[in-house]
Amino acid sequence: MSKPNPLLLALGIPVTVILAVFVLLNLRSGGKFSNLTPFSPETYRKDWATLQGNAYVLACQVDKQLAFVEGSGRIISVKPIENSRGAGLLPVRVPASIKTNFESGQRYNLKLRVRKDILEVEDLENF
Amino acid sequence: MRISTLFLVIGCFAFVSPSLQAQGQVANQPGAAVNAGGGGDYRSTTTENMSDRLFDVNSDSVDMENGSLQWKGKTFFLGNSRLMRARFERYLAAPAPAGDTKRYLEIFSQIESLLAPNVINDKTWATNQQAAFDLLFEAARYELDGESSLTLASQIRKVWEMRREFRDLGVNQNQLDVLRKKQEGIVINRGEQLELANDQRAEQSAKKAKGGALVKSTAGTTELGYRAKDEQKTQAEIVANQTKMTVLALQAQVEFQSQIVQYLLARRYRHCIVACAFYRVMFRSSSQNVRVGAKEVKEFFPISDYVPTLESLDGLCREAINDVAVGVRTTEELFKQGEVFGAFERLQETYFLGEYEPVIQAFNPARKRELLELWRDLRELQRVGDERDLANVDQYLNQVSAKAKDFPAAAVRSKVESAKAASNMQILAAQQAAVSGDVPKAEAALERAAKFWPLNPAIRDFATKAIAHQDVLAQKVPEFDRLHTDGKWRDIFAKRDEFAVALIQDKERLAKLKAVVVRVGEIEAILLQASSLAAQGNPYLAWDLLQRASAIDPNDLMLARTRSDIAPLVADYARLLGQAERLERDGHDAAALTAWMAAQELNPISEVCGTAVKRLAGKVAGAGTAAATTGTPEVPEAPPEVPEAK
Numbered sequence: 001m002s003k004p005n006p007l008l009l010a011l012g013i014p015v016t017v018i019l020a021v022f023v024l025l026n027l028r029s030g031g032k033f034s035n036l037t038p039f040s041p042e043t044y045r046k047d048w049a050t051l052q053g054n055a056y057v058l059a060c061q062v063d064k065q066l067a068f069v070e071g072s073g074r075i076i077s078v079k080p081i082e083n084s085r086g087a088g089l090l091p092v093r094v095p096a097s098i099k100t101n102f103e104s105g106q107r108y109n110l111k112l113r114v115r116k117d118i119l120e121v122e123d124l125e126n127f
Numbered sequence: 128m129r130i131s132t133l134f135l136v137i138g139c140f141a142f143v144s145p146s147l148q149a150q151g152q153v154a155n156q157p158g159a160a161v162n163a164g165g166g167g168d169y170r171s172t173t174t175e176n177m178s179d180r181l182f183d184v185n186s187d188s189v190d191m192e193n194g195s196l197q198w199k200g201k202t203f204f205l206g207n208s209r210l211m212r213a214r215f216e217r218y219l220a221a222p223a224p225a226g227d228t229k230r231y232l233e234i235f236s237q238i239e240s241l242l243a244p245n246v247i248n249d250k251t252w253a254t255n256q257q258a259a260f261d262l263l264f265e266a267a268r269y270e271l272d273g274e275s276s277l278t279l280a281s282q283i284r285k286v287w288e289m290r291r292e293f294r295d296l297g298v299n300q301n302q303l304d305v306l307r308k309k310q311e312g313i314v315i316n317r318g319e320q321l322e323l324a325n326d327q328r329a330e331q332s333a334k335k336a337k338g339g340a341l342v343k344s345t346a347g348t349t350e351l352g353y354r355a356k357d358e359q360k361t362q363a364e365i366v367a368n369q370t371k372m373t374v375l376a377l378q379a380q381v382e383f384q385s386q387i388v389q390y391l392l393a394r395r396y397r398h399c400i401v402a403c404a405f406y407r408v409m410f411r412s413s414s415q416n417v418r419v420g421a422k423e424v425k426e427f428f429p430i431s432d433y434v435p436t437l438e439s440l441d442g443l444c445r446e447a448i449n450d451v452a453v454g455v456r457t458t459e460e461l462f463k464q465g466e467v468f469g470a471f472e473r474l475q476e477t478y479f480l481g482e483y484e485p486v487i488q489a490f491n492p493a494r495k496r497e498l499l500e501l502w503r504d505l506r507e508l509q510r511v512g513d514e515r516d517l518a519n520v521d522q523y524l525n526q527v528s529a530k531a532k533d534f535p536a537a538a539v540r541s542k543v544e545s546a547k548a549a550s551n552m553q554i555l556a557a558q559q560a561a562v563s564g565d566v567p568k569a570e571a572a573l574e575r576a577a578k579f580w581p582l583n584p585a586i587r588d589f590a591t592k593a594i595a596h597q598d599v600l601a602q603k604v605p606e607f608d609r610l611h612t613d614g615k616w617r618d619i620f621a622k623r624d625e626f627a628v629a630l631i632q633d634k635e636r637l638a639k640l641k642a643v644v645v646r647v648g649e650i651e652a653i654l655l656q657a658s659s660l661a662a663q664g665n666p667y668l669a670w671d672l673l674q675r676a677s678a679i680d681p682n683d684l685m686l687a688r689t690r691s692d693i694a695p696l697v698a699d700y701a702r703l704l705g706q707a708e709r710l711e712r713d714g715h716d717a718a719a720l721t722a723w724m725a726a727q728e729l730n731p732i733s734e735v736c737g738t739a740v741k742r743l744a745g746k747v748a749g750a751g752t753a754a755a756t757t758g759t760p761e762v763p764e765a766p767p768e769v770p771e772a773k
Contacts, residue, residue: 045725048718066744075744077724089724091717093747117718118747 032125033057033111041080041090044119051114055122058110062102063089076102076121078110092119100124211479212506218478219499223492224270228485234266235397242404256408259401260284271485275390275398282386283405289379290409296372303365310358317351380410387440395483396444403441451481455490462494468531471498471505501530508539517543517550517580550580554589561593562628603629604636611639617684620647647683650676654689666696667730674704674735700729707739717747 039056060078068074073095080090092110094102098121111123240246241259260283267276383406390399454477461470474490481487508523520543528536553576560569576586607626610618619626623644630636653676660669670693676686694701707722720743727736 045721048715066740067748069745069749072749075720075748088728091720091724091744091747093717117715119717 031109031127033109033123036111038082039080039110039112039119041088044090044114048114048117052116053114055111055113058090058092058112058119059127060090060092060108060110062104062106062108064104065102066091071096078108081107090119092121094121098124214482215475215478216499216502218482219495219502221495223490224488226269226271228271228489231266231269231271232397232485234262235401238262238266238401239404242401242408244407247408252408256283256405259405263401271483271488273483275395275483279386279390279398279402279405282383282402283409286379286383286409289375293372293375293379296368296375300365300368300372303361303368307358307361307365310354310361314351314354314358317354321348321351383410387437391440391444393483394447394481396448396481397484399444400441403437406437447480448484451477451484452486454480455486458490466531466533467497467501468527468534470494471501471531474498497530501527504530512539514582515546515580516582517547518582518584546579547583550576550583551585553579554583554585557589562631600629604633607636607640611643614682616643616647616680619643620651646679650679650683650686653679654685657689657693661693661696666693667700667733669693670697670701670704671730671733671735700726703729704735711739711743716743716750719743720747 034057036055036057039058044051058078059081061081063077063079066075066077073093075091076094077089077091079088092112094100107127108124109127110121112119113122114120238259241255241262247255260280263276263280263283266272267274267280383402387399387402387406390396390402454473458470458474458477461467461473478487504523504526508520508527511517511519511523520539524536524539524543527534553572557569557572557576560566560572573586573589576583580586603626606622607619607630619640620643623640626640627637630640653672657669657672657676660666660672670690673686673690673693676683677690680686703722703726707719707726710716710719710722720740723736723739723743727733727740730736
């Protein structure tokens with residue numbers, strides 16, 4: 001049996017690992033809302049008016065529920081997972097139609113629509 | 128003198144003339160063997176008993192207020208207090224009287240000896256009286272006597288003259304009796320002759336009636352009538368003469384007794400004693416009771432069943448003389464012991480008891496001078512005490528204490544301090560009442576303060592302040608109005624005490640003042656707390672407090688200063704809060720909520736942030752649908768500032 005070329009091995013293994021990680025990451029961030037633009041908390045804080053009517057995806061972790069109005073909805077404070085500038089706690093409104101149980105520490109990809117200055121959750125997926 | 132108005136019961140025939148005594152008309156009276164001169168019962172125990180009853184009473188005292196001296200239960204009225212003081216001061220300042228005091232006293236002893244009951248008899252009665260009488264003139268030459276002996280001598284001389292007149296009246300009376308008896312005999316004789324003649328004529332008429340002529344039967348009746356009239360005239364003259372003698376006798380007795388009582392009340396005891404001695408000799412024993420001035424004498428002796436007699440007066444005088452002597456000795460002894468105040472008191476009492484006693488008048492002038500100085504200080508002390516000039520009492524107390532170590536200065540000082548304290552307490556009460564606007568209460572307290580200490584300087588200060596207060600009132604009201612209109616709460620707060628006093632009666636302005644004080648006071652408390660928190664490393668909480676203070680009065684200068692001090696420590700937090708408030712004010716609740724949450728991340732325990740987040744979250748949760756159903760979202764006129772989270 002012929003012995004594998006060591007040079008080929010030395011170059012091939014790291015390239016393979018890198019490709020595998022890249023594929024994995026692309027698969028995770030994309031998911032159900034891979035077609036949506038990631039939500040920029042910084043832009044929202046600076047000029048929420050420019051985001052009105054748009055839909056975004058936000059990968060975040062549930063902090064706690066701030067308010068609940070029967071038949072209307074609730075306000076959940078979430079922390080964006082992306083550790084970028086302006087990524088502090090954000091209040092998102094979950095309409096009553098979404099019956100998901102939110103627990104502190106859960107991670108979600110939220111499809112958000114900016115209605116006036118409110119970040120309305122239209123859809124979500126756990127990850 | 129009032130005694131002259133008190134002639135009461137008539138004592139009959141008080142004179143005992145030398146001729147009657149010589150005839151032994153009093154020989155069978157009690158005590159005549161040793162009392163031939165007609166004096167009282169000197170052997171009796173009347174005086175001793177009286178002394179026991181009178182002299183066992185309380186101690187002596189001088190009442191300067193009433194001008195009287197209480198001595199063994201008896202009261203001497205010495206004139207008004209001003210005269211008493213003046214007389215005592217004059218005595219202390221006066222030098223010793225001129226003349227030999229010893230010789231002066233010997234004269235009185237000689238007089239007493241000459242008139243003593245065991246010496247007076249039929250042979251010596253006249254000569255001893257004359258010798259004693261002459262000695263009175265010798266005594267009158269002494270300054271000590273004040274010529275009182277001359278007055279007594281005059282009285283004695285007057286009695287003698289009365290006695291002579293009485294004797295003349297007695298002779299006249301005898302002559303009238305003889306005349307009346309003779310006239311009576313004539314009348315009887317004429318009557319009998321007339322009766323005999325009438326009988327003879329009647330017999331002759333009967334014979335002639337049988338054949339004879341008519342016989343006259345009234346011859347001699349005219350002369351009998353004249354004789355009877357003469358006899359009646361003489362009888363009337365006798366009665367008139369007897370009345371005149373009675374009055375004369377009574378007058379002599381009364382005048383002499385008046386003089387004796389006057390000597391006693393004037394505290395000229397030695398003159399009183401020799402006057403009694405003269406009286407005993409000149410008047411008979413049935414006239415020894417004191418009839419004149421009985422009321423005054425009874426007032427002098429506060430005993431209900433007291434009957435004044437010469438013996439009681441005599442005994443009283445001797446006791447007084449003895450007490451004066453003891454008093455002077457006591458004074459000297461107290462001086463030796465260094466008890467000057469005690470010596471002063473004893474001398475004062477003794478002086479008023481025996482002002483005219485030689486032993487008093489001749490008291491050591493140097494010591495009198497020393498007591499005079501003390502007396503003047505005491506008088507000043509009393510004056511400042513009477514005027515309640517308590518501030519100066521100390522000065523005179525010290526002066527008196529320096530002169531008289533035994534003066535009870537501590538007790539006086541204690542009372543003075545108590546009065547001062549009471550006065551000051553009342554002024555304090557007046558001040559408190561004035562501050563609370565209770566003018567009547569303030570006035571009453573001030574009046575009480577003045578009663579305790581009229582010259583209290585604090586009263587003058589209070590009055591000055593009250594006047595100044597009125598001026599302040601006139602200025603403070605417009606000043607308050609101006610500051611209030613300008614919203615200068617801090618200035619009002621700084622002068623809150625002055626305004627409170629000035630506006631105490633103005634309820635409307637007072638309410639405004641109270642509101643300002645409460646508001647600024649609350650801010651002050653918050654600022655104090657905020658400063659403390661900032662110093663402890665909690666600037667965010669301090670800022671929260673400042674936000675609360677800002678809600679009370681955003682224009683407060685001290686608040687602004689404190690905010691500027693703390694702001695650099697909480698720049699991000701402050702900016703977030705500012706933005707959150709502005710967004711909320713503009714109706715951007717969700718954006719505001721985002722900002723509040725960002726601020727809360729910086730200051731997790733912030734009550735302000737927590738409340739705001741809770742409030743806005745509920746609002747957004749409930750209003751989301753409406754917002755969501757709104758058509759084209761409105762673009763804000765001006766994009767809000769960006770709250771950046773760390």
